[in-house]
Amino acid sequence: MNAYRDLRVALLGSGSVGSQVARLLLDQGDELAARIGARLQLIGIAVRDLDAKRDVELPRELFTTDAEQLVLGADIVIELMGGIEPARSLILRAIEGGADVITGNKALIAAHGPELAQAAEQVGAQLSYEAAVAGAIPIIRPLRESLAGDHIVRVMGIVNGSTNYILDRMDRFGDSAEEAMRVASELGYLEADPTLDVEGYDAAQKATILARIAFHTDVPVDSVHREGITKVTLDQIEAASRAGYVIKLLAIAERLTTADGLEGVSARVYPALISREHPLAAVHGGKNAVFVEAEAAGELMFYGAGAGGVETASAVMGDLVTAARRHVAGGPGIPGSAHAELPLLPVQEVTTRYQVMLRVHDEPGVLATIAGLLADHGVSAASVEQAVPEDEAAGHASLVIGTHSAREAELAATVDALRANDAVVAVTSVLRLEGNS
Numbered sequence: 001m002n003a004y005r006d007l008r009v010a011l012l013g014s015g016s017v018g019s020q021v022a023r024l025l026l027d028q029g030d031e032l033a034a035r036i037g038a039r040l041q042l043i044g045i046a047v048r049d050l051d052a053k054r055d056v057e058l059p060r061e062l063f064t065t066d067a068e069q070l071v072l073g074a075d076i077v078i079e080l081m082g083g084i085e086p087a088r089s090l091i092l093r094a095i096e097g098g099a100d101v102i103t104g105n106k107a108l109i110a111a112h113g114p115e116l117a118q119a120a121e122q123v124g125a126q127l128s129y130e131a132a133v134a135g136a137i138p139i140i141r142p143l144r145e146s147l148a149g150d151h152i153v154r155v156m157g158i159v160n161g162s163t164n165y166i167l168d169r170m171d172r173f174g175d176s177a178e179e180a181m182r183v184a185s186e187l188g189y190l191e192a193d194p195t196l197d198v199e200g201y202d203a204a205q206k207a208t209i210l211a212r213i214a215f216h217t218d219v220p221v222d223s224v225h226r227e228g229i230t231k232v233t234l235d236q237i238e239a240a241s242r243a244g245y246v247i248k249l250l251a252i253a254e255r256l257t258t259a260d261g262l263e264g265v266s267a268r269v270y271p272a273l274i275s276r277e278h279p280l281a282a283v284h285g286g287k288n289a290v291f292v293e294a295e296a297a298g299e300l301m302f303y304g305a306g307a308g309g310v311e312t313a314s315a316v317m318g319d320l321v322t323a324a325r326r327h328v329a330g331g332p333g334i335p336g337s338a339h340a341e342l343p344l345l346p347v348q349e350v351t352t353r354y355q356v357m358l359r360v361h362d363e364p365g366v367l368a369t370i371a372g373l374l375a376d377h378g379v380s381a382a383s384v385e386q387a388v389p390e391d392e393a394a395g396h397a398s399l400v401i402g403t404h405s406a407r408e409a410e411l412a413a414t415v416d417a418l419r420a421n422d423a424v425v426a427v428t429s430v431l432r433l434e435g436n437s
Contacts, residue, residue, distance in 0.1 A: 004038035004328050009320070010074035010099075011045045012067055012090060013081035016309035017104060017131070018045070019056040021078060021316050026058070035321060037328040044070045046081075055309060072097055076323050078316060079103040088112055095119045095127070100323040100333060102316055104131030110205035110221045113212060117336050126326060126333030128319035133206045134159050134288040136311035137304040138318070143213045143292070144336070151295035152214045154254045156434065159206040161286035161306040162189040162197040163229050163249040167271070168284050170237045171246050177232060189286055199228035203251045203269045210290070211253035211267040216340040219253070219267050225347040227270035236429045239357060239400055243383070245273040246281045250434055256345055259407075264345040270432060273355055278435040348409040353382070355402050356415060357429035362397040369423045370399065377414040380404045396425055402433070 011022055025032070025042045033039040045058070046067035064070055067090055071077050077094040079101060081087045087108050091101050101120065103109065109116070109132045120127040130140045134157070143152070158164050162184060169180040181198075184190045196202045204224040211219040229249050240247050253267045274281050279301050283289045288306025293299055305311035326333065360366050367384070374381055383402035403411065419427050 006039045006041040007036075007075045007324050007327055008043045008073060009040050010043055010070045010077045010094075012071070012077065012079045012087070014045050014047050014054055014058070014063070015080065015082075016055055017312045017316065018078075018080040019054050019058065020309045020313035021080065021320075022058050022062070023056045024313060024317055032321065032324075036324045038324060040076075040320070040324060043073060046070050068093065071099065074099050075327060076100045076102065076320065078320065079105060079108075080316070081105070082107070084108055084111060088116070091116055092119055095123060095125050098123055098125060100126040100128070100326070102128045102131075102319040102323060104129065104312060104316060106132040106202070106205045106209065110208040113209065114218050120333060121335040124332030126323050128323060129209075130319050131312050131315035133209050134290055134302070135161075135304070135306040135308060136314045137288055137290065137302045137306065138315070139210070139290045139302050140213060141318075142300075142302065143210070145334075147292070147294055147297060150297050152255070152292065153295060154252070154293040155210045155214045155290060156250055156252045156254075156280070156293075157206075157210070157290035158248055158280060158283050158288055159210075159251045159290065159306065160197055160200075160203045160249060161288055162194070163200075163203070164283060164288070165189045165286045166198070167229060167232065167237075167247055167249065170232070170234055171241065172284070174234070176234050177230075198230050200226045200249065200269045203249060207251035207253055207267045207269055210251065211265055213336075214253055214292075215255060215265045215342055216336075217265050217342045217344075218339065219265060219344060223267065223344050225266075225268035225270070229271050232271050233429070236357070236431060239429070240273050240355070240431070243273075243355070243385070243400070243402065244276055245355075245433070246276055247271050247431065248274055248280060248283070250274070250280075252434065254350070255342070256349055256351075258345065258349050262343065262345075264343040264349070266345045266347065266350050268347050268350070272432045272434040274433070274435045280435070348407065348412070350408045351405050352408060352411070353403050353405050353433040354411045354415070355400065355429070355431045355433060356418065356427065358399040358401065358418065359396050359425040359428055360399055361423055361425060362395050366423045367399075369421065370401070370418070373417050373421060374401075374403070374414055377417060378410050379406045379414045398428075
C-alpha cells in the first residue's frame with residue numbers, strides 16, 4: 001500500500017457524541033488507517049468552554065474556541081455542535097475550503113440540507129449525515145445508495161426514542177402518561193423542556209430528511225403534518241390493546257396518487273395505531289426502527305439504538321471512513337440524486353383508517369344515527385365496540401368505531417359531524433391506523 005498523507009480532521013463540538021468520536025479517533029488510529037489507506041489526524045476540537053466537564057478524558061491541547069480557524073486547516077470537518085448557527089456558517093466555510101463535512105445535526109439538515117448539499121456539489125466535496133436520523137441505525141446510506149435504483153413507496157418509522165419509551169411504558173406497564181414521562185425524565189430520555197420530543201418536532205425534522213432522500217424531492221419541515229403524544233391517554237392505550245393494536249409515534253413519508261391522478265409526496269408525524277403483528281409494534285423502550293417499502297426490494301426494517309453517545313458516534317465514524325477513502329481514491333464527492341420535485345400533498349389526501357372513541361347517549365337509535373353519519377360522508381364502519389354504560393346515572397355509554405380506508409378529508413369531516421350531532425356527548429379519541437393490517 002502506497003503511503004498517503006495524513007488526513008486532517010476537525011471536530012466541532014465535544015458533547016456526548018463528539019467526545020466519543022474523538023476517543024474513537026485517538027484509540028483506533030492504527031485500525032482506521034489500515035481500513036482507509038491513510039492516517040486520520042485529529043487537529044483540534046472546537047468548544048465554547050475549554051473547562052467544561054467532558055464525558056471522555058481527552059488531551060487538553062486539542063481544545064480550542066476558534067472554530068473558524070480550525071475548519072480552514074481541515075480536510076474533513078465533523079460538526080456535532082447542534083443548532084442552526086454557527087453550525088451552518090462553519091459548514092459552509094469548510095465546504096468553500098474544499099473540506100468534506102460530516103454532521104449529525106438533524107435540525108440543520110432539515111432546515112438547510114439542500115443549500116448545504118448544493119454548496120458541496122459545486123466544489124466536489126462530500127456532505128454526509130447518517131447520524132442525523134435514528135442514531136446508530138444505518139438508514140441514510142441505504143436509502144441514498146443501496147435503494148437508489150428502486151422505487152420507494154413508503155418510509156415509516158419510530159425515530160424518537162423518548163416518545164417510544166413513554167408510549168411503551170403506558171402499553172406494557174399500564175403507566176399513566178404523567179407517570180411514564182416522570183420515569184423517562186429520571187432516566188434521561190427527556191430534557192427539562194420535553195417539547196421537542198413530545199410535540200413531534202424532532203420526529204418531523206427526521207421525516208423531512210427521510211422524505212427528501214427517499215423521493216428525491218425537497219420537503220420543507222414546515223410542510224410536514226405534525227401531532228405529538230401529549231393527548232394520548234391510558235384509555236386510548238387500553239382500547240388499542242383490546243383491538244389488537246399498539247400506539248406508536250410514527251414518522252411517515254409516502255408516495256401517493258390523488259383521486260385526480262396526481263402523484264406526490266406526503267410527510268407526516270402523529271401517534272397512530274399499528275397492529276401488534278407489525279414489526280414496528282415490537283420496538284420497545286428507547287429503540288428506533290425504520291420500515292421501508294420498495295417496489296423491488298419489498299419490505300425492509302432497520303432497527304437499533306436511536307440515540308446515545310457511543311452508538312451515534314458509530315454512524316459518524318462510518319461517514320468519516322467513507323469520506324476519507326474518497327480522499328485516498330480521488331474524485332469528487334457523491335452528490336444527491338437529481339430532484340424529482342414531486343408535489344407535496346396535504347394530509348387531507350392521505351388514505352388511512354380511523355379508530356374513533358365516542359361517549360354517546362345510551363338510548364335506542366343511536367347506533368343507526370352514527371352509521372348514517374358515516375355513510376353520509378362516504379365512510380364505512382369496519383368494527384363497532386359498545387361498552388357497558390360508563391355513567392349509568394347520566395345515561396351515557398361508550399362506542400369504539402373502527403373505519404374502513406378512506407381519504408383523510410372524509411374521515412375528518414365525519415368526526416366533525418359526530419361532534420356536532422345531538423346523539424354524541426363527546427368524541428373522546430381519534431387515532432389513525434397505519435400499516436398493512
